[in-house]
Amino acid sequence: MKVLVAIKPVPNPDERVKVSADGHSVVLENVKMVVNPFCEIAVEEALRIRDGLGGGEVVVVTVGSPSADPQLRTALAMGADRGILVSAEGPLDGFAVARLLRRVVDDEAPDLVLLGKQAVDDDNNQVGQILAALLGWPQATFVSRIEFVDGGARIRVDRETDAGLETIGLPLPAVVTTDLRLNEPRYASLPGILKARKKEVRVVDAAAAGVDLAPKVRVLAFEAAKGRKGGRIVADAAELVRLLRDEAKVLG
Amino acid sequence: MTADILVVVEHLEGAFRTSTRSAITAAHVLSSLAGGEVDALVLGEGVSAVAETVASFGVRRVLHADAPVFARYLAVPYAAAVAQAVRENGYGAVMAPATTFGKDFMPRLSGLLDAPLASDIVGLAIDGGELRVRRPMFAGNVIATVSMSGVPLLFTVRQTAFDAALPSGTRAPVIPFAPVVDAGGTRFIGRTETKSSRPELTDARVVVSGGRGVKAAENFSLVERLADRLGAAVGASRAAVDAGWAPNDWQVGQTGKVVAPELYIALGISGAIQHLAGMKDSKVIVAVNKDPEAPIFQVADYGLVADLFKAVPEIIAELEAIPTR
Numbered sequence: 001m002k003v004l005v006a007i008k009p010v011p012n013p014d015e016r017v018k019v020s021a022d023g024h025s026v027v028l029e030n031v032k033m034v035v036n037p038f039c040e041i042a043v044e045e046a047l048r049i050r051d052g053l054g055g056g057e058v059v060v061v062t063v064g065s066p067s068a069d070p071q072l073r074t075a076l077a078m079g080a081d082r083g084i085l086v087s088a089e090g091p092l093d094g095f096a097v098a099r100l101l102r103r104v105v106d107d108e109a110p111d112l113v114l115l116g117k118q119a120v121d122d123d124n125n126q127v128g129q130i131l132a133a134l135l136g137w138p139q140a141t142f143v144s145r146i147e148f149v150d151g152g153a154r155i156r157v158d159r160e161t162d163a164g165l166e167t168i169g170l171p172l173p174a175v176v177t178t179d180l181r182l183n184e185p186r187y188a189s190l191p192g193i194l195k196a197r198k199k200e201v202r203v204v205d206a207a208a209a210g211v212d213l214a215p216k217v218r219v220l221a222f223e224a225a226k227g228r229k230g231g232r233i234v235a236d237a238a239e240l241v242r243l244l245r246d247e248a249k250v251l252g
Numbered sequence: 253m254t255a256d257i258l259v260v261v262e263h264l265e266g267a268f269r270t271s272t273r274s275a276i277t278a279a280h281v282l283s284s285l286a287g288g289e290v291d292a293l294v295l296g297e298g299v300s301a302v303a304e305t306v307a308s309f310g311v312r313r314v315l316h317a318d319a320p321v322f323a324r325y326l327a328v329p330y331a332a333a334v335a336q337a338v339r340e341n342g343y344g345a346v347m348a349p350a351t352t353f354g355k356d357f358m359p360r361l362s363g364l365l366d367a368p369l370a371s372d373i374v375g376l377a378i379d380g381g382e383l384r385v386r387r388p389m390f391a392g393n394v395i396a397t398v399s400m401s402g403v404p405l406l407f408t409v410r411q412t413a414f415d416a417a418l419p420s421g422t423r424a425p426v427i428p429f430a431p432v433v434d435a436g437g438t439r440f441i442g443r444t445e446t447k448s449s450r451p452e453l454t455d456a457r458v459v460v461s462g463g464r465g466v467k468a469a470e471n472f473s474l475v476e477r478l479a480d481r482l483g484a485a486v487g488a489s490r491a492a493v494d495a496g497w498a499p500n501d502w503q504v505g506q507t508g509k510v511v512a513p514e515l516y517i518a519l520g521i522s523g524a525i526q527h528l529a530g531m532k533d534s535k536v537i538v539a540v541n542k543d544p545e546a547p548i549f550q551v552a553d554y555g556l557v558a559d560l561f562k563a564v565p566e567i568i569a570e571l572e573a574i575p576t577r
Contacts, residue, residue: 016525017390026394038507098363120526122389122396123506124371126359129327133363138328138438141356144500156441160500161352162454162509163264165444168326171437180493180507181500214401216368221397225388228532231553233544237566240538240556245574248536248553250458250515251482252574 001056001152003046004110005080006101006131007039008062009071010121019222026222035071038116040078041178044185045146046114047079053148057081061104063088063097069201076196077188083199084108088206093215094122098130103209105135110173112155117142117177132175140170144181255344255404256288259311260334262353263294263302264325270455271349273416276309278376278409279347280417285378288344291315293429295333297323303426310420315341315429324440325353331360333431338365343404350408351454358408369406370398374413391506392529411454412512412533453485453502458515459531461487461504462497465520465541465560469497474564475519481571487511487531489521505530519560523548540564 011017011031018027035043046058060075061084062068072083086100105113118125125141132139145158149169159166160179188196206213234240245251257279262269272292279290289312294303296318303316315337321329334357338346346361348354350372362369374395375386382399385407389396453459460482462475472486479486488498490505504511506529516534521527523539523546531537532551539552542559549555556563 011390013391013526014524016393019394026390093368094359095362095368118507120391120506123391125355126362126369126371129356129359130363133331133360138436139356139360140438141327142352154437159352161443162501163352163443163445164499164501167441167443169439169441179500180490180503216400216402217370218399218401219396220384220399222389222394223397225393225395228537228551230550231555233549233555233557236558237556237563237570240554241567241570241574243554244515244536244538248515250536251571 001049001053001112002108002110003049003056003058004105004108004113005039005042005046005058005060005075006062006113006115006127007043007060007071007075008036008116008119009033009064009068010036010119013037013120019224023221023223033071035074036116036119038118038178040185041180041182042114042116043075043078043080044183045178048183049112049146053152059084059108059110061086061101063092063100063206066203072201073196074188076199077192078186079192081199083201085201085203086206086209087203088213091215091219092213093217094124094126095130095216096213098127098134099211099213100206100209101127101131102134103211105131112172113175115175115177117179128175128177135175137174138170139175140168141177142179143176144179146176146182255342257282257290257345257347258334258337258341258343259290259292260346260348260354261292261294261302261306262349262351263296263299266299266301268302268305269349270416271351271411272306273309274411274414275347275349275409276311276417277414278373278407279345280310281376281414282345285376286383293334293337295322295330300426307424307426308419308422309417310422311424313424314426316426317429317431321433321435326435326438326440327357327360328436328438329433330357331364332433334361335364336431336433337429338404345405345407347407347409350410354408358406362406365404366402367404367406368400368402369408370400371408372410373407374410388529391526392532393525410510412510450479451483451485453487453504453509453511456485456511456513458482458484458517459487459504459511459513459534460484460517460519461489461521461531462492462519463489463521464491464495466492466497472497474561478517478519478564478568481568489524489527491524518548518552519564521548522546523551
């Protein structure tokens with residue numbers, strides 16, 4: 001089983017990002033870049049699949065600037081076998097990323113492509129599904145369990161939907177996007193980190209892929225979302241209920 | 253853009269989902285800005301009642317495909333069928349709710365149609381003759397204004413950002429639609445429903461959520477008791493879901509559900525950025541937390557610094573003391 005995992009570097013989600021004074025950009029100086037949390041779950045799942053089936057390969061790929069190398073190394077330190085960095089200039093939208101990933105899939109011919117359900121920077125939740133459409137492959141999003149059936153020809157997955165847990169089956173090859181409860185990603189071990197330095201990372205130039213990278217969706221401006229002001233601290237349950245009833249008028 | 257707009261209808265177990273009504277409103281907003289009529293598309297098997305319901309919500313007409321392949325929602329045949337509806341009728345825009353339904357098949361539709369998709373939109377405007385779309389990023393801390401190029405324009409619509417469309421008092425015609433699609437080997441196997449007599453999280457007037465401070469799965473019964481006293485839906489923070497104390501479909505936050513009830517009560521929730529993203533548009537926010545430094549107090553209208561295991565029974569007792577009208 002060969003699993004391709006696409007990962008994205010994102011600003012540390014626990015830090016609050018700021019919008020530049022002119023509204024043209026989001027200030028990322030001094031914000032640590034990390035592997036998008038949902039992508040980390042995808043890497044972990046790929047490793048468990050490989051190790052559970054007793055063989056195969058886990059290839060991690062990222063699309064973007066060469067500064068993504070540390071995040072690729074993180075995935076390699078977790079245990080992925082090798083990396084691919086599709087190097088691209090300028091802002092790419094999800095569609096352009098999916099087009100570039102499609103080329104990688106064409107080259108690598110994986111049995112399964114795993115991605116996080118969404119990146120916590122642009123919160124688009126698009127790349128996996130667009131990629132599946134471009135490949136003509138089936139898809140499963142928001143996945144919290146993967147089981148191989150029919151001798152590894154199909155998978156059965158649980159999906160976290162708004163209406164509860166849904167189980168669907170799909171043939172391989174397929175594109176799967178990961179949700180929170182699929183697994184708990186491991187930390188890279190020190191030997192893993194040392195080994196990762198020597199693992200192969202192939203750098204490919206996006207321009208050489210011969211695909212249209214013009215964004216279909218372009219961000220023109222950013223603004224900080226309107227904040228909320230804190231209100232008052234109440235003394236006890238009685239005062240709280242009285243204020244909810246008489247001041248906020250939200251009871252009954 | 254004067255081409256027409258198609259709204260893809262979400263339904264479950266034969267019931268029309270309220271999420272679609274916000275998408276219909278967003279379609280009317282787009283129509284008022286850029287022209288075009290609003291149609292709806294219902295894909296299903298034996299759900300003509302859903303089509304009839306949608307017909308009363310102020311659309312021009314309802315396309316209705318009734319076929320076994322749509323008996324259960326699956327992304328592969330859904331996206332293919334919507335693509336066919338777009339090609340046959342030349343729609344200039346397609347809208348669906350930004351629920352796990354719309355978020356699943358709309359990007360696939362984008363790939364099939366080579367069309368731009370703006371996810372989770374919260375606003376639409378025209379500036380210098382160009383459409384401008386507003387959507388949250390970075391867990392809702394940043395609102396981006398985006399432009400889109402290509403046809404058709406695809407949108408998933410954040411339910412809390414657009415009012416639910418109301419019945420128009422008229423009835424649109426329901427027109428049969430027969431897409432030629434198959435599921436490409438994907439199969440629906442089953443659903444473990446979270447059966448509940450409580451209102452749905454995204455529709456509830458009141459939401460009571462529990463977080464890390466609840467400390468154990470069995471303690472969620474306290475959260476539920478307060479919710480039931482208020483006729484509220486029950487929510488949970490990602491920390492509580494992560495710990496296995498609450499099901500994932502209770503999760504409120506950027507990676508869960510976005511809610512904007514009249515009253516949101518956060519119990520033992522610290523107020524991580526990603527949780528605030530899911531509830532900060534609530535009208536009134538109440539926080540109960542024993543840590544006075546918890547960030548949740550910075551967004552709460554009413555804060556009670558207290559141990560929730562002591563405070564919640566007291567709140568319930570106070571509520572019971574209010575004479576019912």
